[in-house]
Amino acid sequence: MHGVTGRMGTNQHLIRSILAIRADGGVVLASGDRVVPDPILIGRNADKLKRLAEAHGVERWSTDLAAALADPEDTVFFDAGTTQMRPQVLAQAIAAGKHVYCEKPTATTLDEALEVARLAEAAGVKNGVVMDKLFLPGLIKLAMLRKAGFFGRMLSVKGDFGYWVFEGDLQPAQRPSWNYRKEDGGGIILDMLCHWRYVLDHLFGTVTSVSCLGATHIPERIDEAGKPYKATADDAAYATFELDGDVIATINSSWATRVYRDDLVVFQVDGTLGSAVAGLTTCKVQPHVAAPRPVWNPDERQTHDFRADWQEIPDTQTYPNGFRNQWEQFIRHVVDDGPWTFSLREGAKGLQLVDAGLDSWRDRRWVDVPALPA
Known part of the structure; x- marks a missing residue:
């Protein structure tokens, strides 16, 4: 080891x-x-x-x-x-x-x-x-829903990942400083698009193209020795993916965002027959026949509790550490x-998506993701 x-x-x-x-x-x-x-x-x-x-x-x-x-x-x-x-x-x-x-x-x-x-x-x-991440209880439940045909024709996947990584001045950073130096192998695109490749491929459809915008929102951080350093790597990525089956996925990844969601990563999957929202451990669903009928009215305060319309998938098995x-x-x-x-070779697909994401950011264009070379 x-x-x-x-x-x-x-x-x-x-x-x-x-x-x-x-x-x-x-x-x-x-x-x-x-x-x-x-x-x-x-x-x-x-x-x-x-x-x-x-x-x-x-x-x-x-x-x-x-x-x-x-x-x-x-x-x-x-x-x-x-x-x-x-x-x-x-x-x-x-x-x-x-x-x-x-x-x-x-x-x-x-x-x-x-x-x-x-x-x-x-x-x-x-x-x-x-x-x-494929072994997380929340994503295992998503896989079960797809296998059962719960979604019908899958339409879209929306993912939101991240949290605030402290700069190191007021509070110690909870991630190592090399993560924010490109020359040391840092960057959230390199780190997280490898994850999103296998999650998307295995759960929702093979990635066929990507449009990605990276950003370095925090330009200076404090290292483990208490010294300031320039952040040369991206700390946020905003990516849209086209998948097989005409599924569209969007995933925001950021180490410069504060959490206002149920978990550090949340996926919402929408389909013609139902939708699901999953975090690391939980998964909630709303079938098409139980969807509410919202009416847009900006002149009145919203009183409907939309979260109450969702049903949680129970833990029907033991989920060991992934x-x-x-x-x-x-x-x-x-x-x-x-x-x-x-x-x-499956791992190399993650680097293929990373390279495509970086090319997309640099050139400000969509980049195709073909079959992996032999």
Whole structure:
């Protein structure tokens, strides 16, 4: 496990996935056997690695990536390090014959992402990318509604994501400073369009074109050492997507907005037979036959409670941690050849949309998103 000393790597991948799987006795295979992962933490900062390992009872850690990759007993390499470093360390792991699993984005450009995907395919190693939002309860419920035909003909998807990331003066920033420096791999288009690609493709329809406008709303921030720095990366993106089936999607992403909605990300899906609104965990619906009959009258105060017209989809199953859920699928894929969708090539589609979004912003035009090159 490389680069897991950061917030996401520590909490979601180490503690809530791998260590939770170990605590529960491993991943159950089709035969009934169990696979118990044995992590070794790899990184550049020995002090951080040692503290993390000791805090959570992990026996193995090292700053020597090459030596770790040379050990034939460790068959899977996972990366949650920096985006800029990812293609290099993935290529190194693939060359060592390891199955590879990683966070997204898988690179900073489509060419890099495709190259590492081709390396994995040529080497014949199992490979995967974290696509955690598909495992959120709210989006699982949206997928169920679509499968049931609830929407009828789907018309549009409206997404609103983000929150206020403090500049670092009055309050400490809750995201690292490199996120706001383009030269260090920062930018919300690179970060979030990778997510929106797999969400749109898998839930609503394949993305065929994009129009995207980026912005750097906060030009200066304060870094972890208390020093001001220039924000060179976009901190907001306003994107419209055309999907297969004549579905139109619009998603606003911002680290410079304050939340006035039910969750940090909310999707509204409208169709001819019904609509749904989903956050991270909840999903509410309004079928066509139960839609109210609003009348526009700006001369009177609105008294109708439109939120009361929606019905919540109940939790009819247990929803495990999404990161853990996908980890278990990948482990079954590696050991048991279980079904798997989220390959490095699927991850490269996210970079394809990022490149298209950046081109659209630069040229102020619509950009087509064709089938991914072989």
